[in-house]
Amino acid sequence: xxxxxxxxxxxxxxxxxxxxxxxxxxxxxxxxxxxxxxxxxxxxxxxxxxxxxxxxxxxxxxxxxxxxxxxxxxxxxxxxxxxxxxxxxxxxxxxxxxxxxxxxxxxxxxxxxxxxxxxxxxxxxxxxxxxxxxxxxxxxxxxxxxxxxxxxxxxxxxxxxxxxxxxxxxxxxxxxxxxxxxxxxxxxxxxxxxxxxxxxxxxxxxxxxxxxxxxxxxxxxxx
Amino acid sequence: xxxxxxxxxxxxxxxxxxxxxxxxxxxxxxxxxxxxxxxxxxxxxxxxxxxxxxxxxxxxxxxxxxxxxxxxxxxxxxxxxxxxxxxxxxxxxxxxxxxxxxxxxxxxxxxxxxxxxxxxxxxxxxxxxxxxxxxxxxxxxxxxxxxxxxxxxxxxxxxxxxxxxxxxxxxxxxxxxxxxxxxxxxxxxxxxxxxxxxxxxxxxxxxxxxxxxxxxxxxxxxx
Amino acid sequence: xxxxxxxxxxxxxxxxxxxxxxxxxxxxxxxxxxxxxxxxxxxxxxxxxxxxxxxxxxxxxxxxxxxxxxxxxxxxxxxxxxxxxxxxxxxxxxxxxxxxxxxxxxxxxxxxxxxxxxxxxxxxxxxxxxxxxxxxxxxxxxxxxxxxxxxxxxxxxxxxxxxxxxxxxxxxxxxxxxxxxxxxxxxxxxxxxxxxxxxxxxxxxxxxxxxxxxxxxxxxxxx
Amino acid sequence: xxxxxxxxxxxxxxxxxxxxxxxxxxxxxxxxxxxxxxxxxxxxxxxxxxxxxxxxxxxxxxxxxxxxxxxxxxxxxxxxxxxxxxxxxxxxxxxxxxxxxxxxxxxxxxxxxxxxxxxxxxxxxxxxxxxxxxxxxxxxxxxxxxxxxxxxxxxxxxxxxxxxxxxxxxxxxxxxxxxxxxxxxxxxxxxxxxxxxxxxxxxxxxxxxxxxxxxxxxxxxxx
Numbered sequence: 001x002x003x004x005x006x007x008x009x010x011x012x013x014x015x016x017x018x019x020x021x022x023x024x025x026x027x028x029x030x031x032x033x034x035x036x037x038x039x040x041x042x043x044x045x046x047x048x049x050x051x052x053x054x055x056x057x058x059x060x061x062x063x064x065x066x067x068x069x070x071x072x073x074x075x076x077x078x079x080x081x082x083x084x085x086x087x088x089x090x091x092x093x094x095x096x097x098x099x100x101x102x103x104x105x106x107x108x109x110x111x112x113x114x115x116x117x118x119x120x121x122x123x124x125x126x127x128x129x130x131x132x133x134x135x136x137x138x139x140x141x142x143x144x145x146x147x148x149x150x151x152x153x154x155x156x157x158x159x160x161x162x163x164x165x166x167x168x169x170x171x172x173x174x175x176x177x178x179x180x181x182x183x184x185x186x187x188x189x190x191x192x193x194x195x196x197x198x199x200x201x202x203x204x205x206x207x208x209x210x211x212x213x214x215x216x217x218x219x220x221x222x223x
Numbered sequence: 224x225x226x227x228x229x230x231x232x233x234x235x236x237x238x239x240x241x242x243x244x245x246x247x248x249x250x251x252x253x254x255x256x257x258x259x260x261x262x263x264x265x266x267x268x269x270x271x272x273x274x275x276x277x278x279x280x281x282x283x284x285x286x287x288x289x290x291x292x293x294x295x296x297x298x299x300x301x302x303x304x305x306x307x308x309x310x311x312x313x314x315x316x317x318x319x320x321x322x323x324x325x326x327x328x329x330x331x332x333x334x335x336x337x338x339x340x341x342x343x344x345x346x347x348x349x350x351x352x353x354x355x356x357x358x359x360x361x362x363x364x365x366x367x368x369x370x371x372x373x374x375x376x377x378x379x380x381x382x383x384x385x386x387x388x389x390x391x392x393x394x395x396x397x398x399x400x401x402x403x404x405x406x407x408x409x410x411x412x413x414x415x416x417x418x419x420x421x422x423x424x425x426x427x428x429x430x431x432x433x434x435x436x437x438x439x440x441x442x443x444x445x446x
Numbered sequence: 447x448x449x450x451x452x453x454x455x456x457x458x459x460x461x462x463x464x465x466x467x468x469x470x471x472x473x474x475x476x477x478x479x480x481x482x483x484x485x486x487x488x489x490x491x492x493x494x495x496x497x498x499x500x501x502x503x504x505x506x507x508x509x510x511x512x513x514x515x516x517x518x519x520x521x522x523x524x525x526x527x528x529x530x531x532x533x534x535x536x537x538x539x540x541x542x543x544x545x546x547x548x549x550x551x552x553x554x555x556x557x558x559x560x561x562x563x564x565x566x567x568x569x570x571x572x573x574x575x576x577x578x579x580x581x582x583x584x585x586x587x588x589x590x591x592x593x594x595x596x597x598x599x600x601x602x603x604x605x606x607x608x609x610x611x612x613x614x615x616x617x618x619x620x621x622x623x624x625x626x627x628x629x630x631x632x633x634x635x636x637x638x639x640x641x642x643x644x645x646x647x648x649x650x651x652x653x654x655x656x657x658x659x660x661x662x663x664x665x666x667x668x669x
Numbered sequence: 670x671x672x673x674x675x676x677x678x679x680x681x682x683x684x685x686x687x688x689x690x691x692x693x694x695x696x697x698x699x700x701x702x703x704x705x706x707x708x709x710x711x712x713x714x715x716x717x718x719x720x721x722x723x724x725x726x727x728x729x730x731x732x733x734x735x736x737x738x739x740x741x742x743x744x745x746x747x748x749x750x751x752x753x754x755x756x757x758x759x760x761x762x763x764x765x766x767x768x769x770x771x772x773x774x775x776x777x778x779x780x781x782x783x784x785x786x787x788x789x790x791x792x793x794x795x796x797x798x799x800x801x802x803x804x805x806x807x808x809x810x811x812x813x814x815x816x817x818x819x820x821x822x823x824x825x826x827x828x829x830x831x832x833x834x835x836x837x838x839x840x841x842x843x844x845x846x847x848x849x850x851x852x853x854x855x856x857x858x859x860x861x862x863x864x865x866x867x868x869x870x871x872x873x874x875x876x877x878x879x880x881x882x883x884x885x886x887x888x889x890x891x892x
Contacts, residue, residue, distance in 0.1 A: 012272035022278060044267070048300055056304040066303065069296040076292050078273055081279040084323035093539070095559060113541060133375060316762070318782060336764060459720035468724060490713070494746055497682035501691060502750040512749060515742040519717060522738050526721040526731040 001035055002122040004138040005042025007201040008074045009111035017202060024204045025195050028211065029085055029105040036097065036129070038071075038109040038122050039078055045070035063115035063175040065154055071118055075110030082106055094124040102129075119174060123189050134198040134208065136181065137201030143219040150164075159220045162190035181221070195222040224258055225345040227361040228265025230424040231297045235266075240425060243381050245304050247427045251434065252308055252378065253330040259320065259352070261294075261332040262301055268293035271375035272398075286398040294341055298333030305329055317347040325352075340396060342405035346412050357417055359404065360424030366403040366442040382443045386411035404444070418445040447481055448568040450584040453647040463648060468527050469562040469651045474657065475531055475551040482543065483616025484517075484555040484568050485524055485574070491516035495621075498499045509621040510560035517564055521556030528552055540570040548575075563619060565628035569635050580640055581656065582627065582646030589626040605666045608636035627667070641668040670704055671791040672805040674711025676870040686871060691750050691872045697766035697880065698754055698774040705766065705798070707740075707778040707791050708747055714739035718844075732844040733783035740787055744779030763793040769796075786842060789822055796861050802869045803863055804879065805850065806870030810890040812849040829890045831859035850890070864891040 007017055008037050025035060045067040052058050052066060058115050072092065087100050091109040100107055109125060111118050119136070140148075142156035145168060157165075161191050166186050169179045180198060181189075189196055199218035209216035229238055248258060257295035258401075266398050268290040275281050275289060295315065310323050314332040323330055332348060334387050343358070349357050365379035368391060380388075387411050392402045403421060412419055422429050422441035453463055485572050498504050498512060509514040518538065525536050536553040546553055555571060557564050565582070572580050579605060588602035591614060603611075612632050615625045626644060627635075635642055645652050645664035655662035676686055694704060714736040721727050721735060735843075744759050758768050760778040769776055776779060778794060780787050788805070795803050811825035835855050838848045849867060851859075858865055868875050870888035878885035 013270060015274050015277040018278045019275070044296070048296060051238050051241070052300055052303040054238040055241045056306065058303060059306070062303040062306065065299050066296070069292065069299050073267070073289070073292040073296055076288050077275055080281060080285040080289060083279065083282070083285065093541075095539075098559075098561070108364060113544075115544070140227060188265040316764075318762075321784070336767075340765070344760075460717060461720050461723040462725045464720070471839055490742070491800040493682060494742060495686070496683050497750040498746055500684040501687045502752065504749060505752070507753065511745050512742070515738065515745050519713070519735070519738040519742055522734050523717055526727060527725040529725065529731065598698070636746060 001135040002038050002118055002137065003040060003078070003201060004136070005040030005045060005074055006139040007042070007137060008039060008077065009042030009044050010139065013042055013077070015041065018077075018081055020204060021068060021201070023194065024207070025082065025106065026085065028208075033211065034103075034105050036091075036109060036125055036131075037078060038125065040118050040149055041067045041070035041111070042074060044073060060113050060174055068111035068114065071111035072103050076110050079108040093175040094121055094128055097128050099123050099212035111113075114175075117177075117182040119185035120173075120188065123143065123185045123192065123194055125127075126194050127188075127192050132194060134189070134196045135207065136196055136198045137207070138180075138198065139200065140180075140198075141200045141203070141217060143198045143221070147178070156163045157219045159222075162186060162221060162223055165221050166190070176209075180219075186221075188222060189221075195220065224358040225261050225341055225360065226263060226301070227359070228263030228268060228293065228297055229260060229362040230265070230360060231300065232265030232267050233362065238301070240301075243345055243427060244424070248305065248329065249308065255304045256434065257326075257328050259314075259330040259332060259348055259354075260301060261341050261348065262294035262298035262349070263341050264290045264334070265297060267296060284337050286385060290398055291334035291337065293365075294334035294402070298331050302331040305331065314348075315368065317344055317351055320348050320351050337398075340398075340405040342408035343396075343411060346415065346417055349417050350411075350415050354442060355417060357419045359419055361403075361421065362423065362425065362428070363403075363421075364423045364426070364440060366421045366444070370401070380442045382445075385444060385446055387407060387423045388444050389413070403442075409444075411437055411445060416446045418443065420444075447581040448484050448496075448564055448583065449486060449524070449647060450582070451486030451516065451520055453488070453583060454485060454523065455488030455490050455510065456490055456585065456639055459523070464527055466650060467647070470653070471528065472531065472551065479657065480549075480551050480557060482537075482553040482571055482577075483524060484564050484571065485521035486564050487513045487516035487557070488520060490519060493509070499636045506562050513621055514557035514560065517557035517640050519556050525554040528550040528554065537571075540567055540574055543571050543574050553599065560621075562630060563621075563623075563628040565631035566619075566634065569580060569631045569640055570637065571639050573634075578640060580635070580642045581641055581653065582644045584626075584644065584655070586626075586644075587646045587663060589667070595626070603665045606666075608632060608667060608669055611667050612636070620631070624663075632667075636669060639669045643664065643667075671707050671787055671892040672709060672741065672747070672870060673805070674709030674714060674743055676711070676806060677746065678711030678713050679808065680712055682746070687746075689748055689873060690870070693876070694775065695754065696752065702880065703772075703774050704802075705760075705776040705778060705794055706747060707711055707794065708744035709787050710736045710739035710780070711743060719736060729843055730783050736844055737783065739782035742781035744777050748777040751777065760794075763790055766797050767792050772880045783844075785849040785853060786844075788851035789842075789857065792854045792857045792861065792863055795863050796857075796873050801863060803858070803865045804876065805865055807867065808851075808869065808871065809849075809867075810865045810869045810872070810886060812890070816847070822871070826888045828891075831855060831890060831892055832882040834890050835859070849888075855874065855890075858890075859892060860869060862892045864889065866890075 047121050048066040049063045079086050085106040086109045087104045091097050092112045115168050144154040146154040148154040169183050171183055172183050173182045197210050197220050206217040232328045271289040272286045302309050307331040309331050310327045313322055326362050335344055345357050367377040369377040371377040390408050394406055396405050396407050420433050420443050429440040494512040495509045521536050524533050532552040532554050533550045537543050538558045568580050590600040592600040594600040615629050619628045619630050643656050643666050652663040704832050717735040720734045732781050748759050749757050755775040756773045760766055761781045781790055789805050813823040813825040817823040838852050840852055842851045842853050866879050874887040
């Protein structure tokens, strides 16, 4: 499960969201569910990237690394609030998930290295543990056919194939890209036949519906 | 040289300080001086530590790790604005400074592991490279005999021995400690005969005076 | 280029092979060629695996790790004899090849983590650097249709497709497997359209022929 | 406890010693004792160092790294034969011992980085875990006043102070040094008030005597 930085640090750190999310995950793991959660960078990433750009011209690699360290700070915040549940070491390299005991109810992950988003890391981690479903929590209810803030004709999507979805997004990724899902991650998800559910993280009932295999408010992207 | 987080992120990220500091260090390295700069955590550390504490009771180790990741984010910000000068990899383990080519004009470092402050890491790095002087940049002009914000009788110190200084501070360290220099780092600095100059980082002329071996506005702590 | 451990440590360490190989690679890099060489484990791996099995029942993971450490020892031996040419740090994680300056004439690699052979790491490294050809040096002249030591009807192969080759080998890999190329690596090579040339490392003229795009003594496996 | 490579790989790997040692440590941990064992490099180190020197002129750093990788191979062999007892990850950086749960009955360690012997790492690990005693197992019964193989007047030592011992050995260390204990490690042991017992690892009764606080066949070095 990928938790967008926009949920953790929409502007200041959102301790209300974190408290609700903690209660939700604690309850679900008590029922025997197991989760791997990878944190996004949110406003912390954006603030450091903007500050760097204000002092010196920046490269993709620089922006990527600042974003990565922000995901690690956010990831460690999740690791801290889930101290009673989570595997004690935060994962950055997706391969390292293989070293965690498979009974661990919760593993926290963060960004690994430049050149890819946490979306791709989520897909890679799913591949390592043979998971078929990835949940992408953000602060919007649906994936839309275009950016709804700039295009009033943008329509919400409830169910879409990877092939159709990939026509809606760019083909390459860079650290400043605004896309509902990283294009490289989308290509890998399609190849690996992984389903992604895009859900608004503040609607924990929608998340519960999806976990229970029921109709849910959000977007399902699949092969 | 240790750059306190209070200079980098006093509240928001201080791009004005960073621009001046960049110009200063660039000029000094052009003259052949070489620096190792370790970043503190600043308000970023404090904000994440406070958020964690608001959601879940925290341990020293948790707070330490959140602070460490904040120093790494700040360190990477320094690494980014000094991209033309700095060794490309940010150091966290003080031992790793030995793997950097000794001609590197600038090395950026950050926090390593829980249980010690970046003050101690600065002393350990100095020991590894056989440096005899460490500069501790913060947002105050001097070290005082007590906290001047709470004790109006607190007096500024211009020159003090490690033995006398250590009587003014606690004996142990924890991540929330407010002390002008980490007690464990002070003990190591004394053992290794390292001099520490505490200087206000916004007074770059004071820093220049110290580098040139002239009288400077700040506090000298030595054996 | 993958250098089988059977060449480095056929029984004792073969310093004659290493001297010739060093001269060859030095000459080729002087002409502007660039190589990434990954070391196998050879007899050192086998001896430690056998010793472990003599004292305690072992798991695949144990045998794998002993083999990995043997490849690192062999890799560091290569790194040492190529000190004037090679990137100073030996790579284990294939991703890390992306951090090496692309002008480096020679990079030495070794085993990364359990669950895969150095064959797979060679393919993964080739994928990271967008290389289309991997050379697999061993102590036999060709890949055969079966093990020629046990099956006198085994025939040498000069040119074969991945599809046909994969019918000749098992479908899964384990640390004790005797196969001319790791099945998982074969599947990945096919997917990534990478050509593998299997050449006898003691026939450096055959290696030169292949590098020069001429007919060579050995086996070509391709899509 | 430091297990000299001369015990693990006197020439070939000594599976008889390893079997006896395994039985001994298993019994002692069953009684509640806890051990940290660091492996030396033995003949494996020497063979790779000699092979490197036969092909190319070598530096201290090269020899050191080959020795380090040999200690890791030997360490992993110990880790493998103690799979039921040992912490699953072999330690190389002495600091990392602090991340292992303190109830772990057995931790295996190996060489960390160039510039120091496993003797020094043993002392550093002891310092991290606040241990006061380090056992140095080798293939000789005592520390002698000089090398008994070359000086027939060399006398065995049963009890000696660090100050007197340090007069008998050189002041600096290099990877080829033949000294009963690394001089840098000796200086640190003295500073940290750590006692070292040098015992023949093939005399497990002597080791048992020492563990039980009884007179033992071997050399005690202390402050």
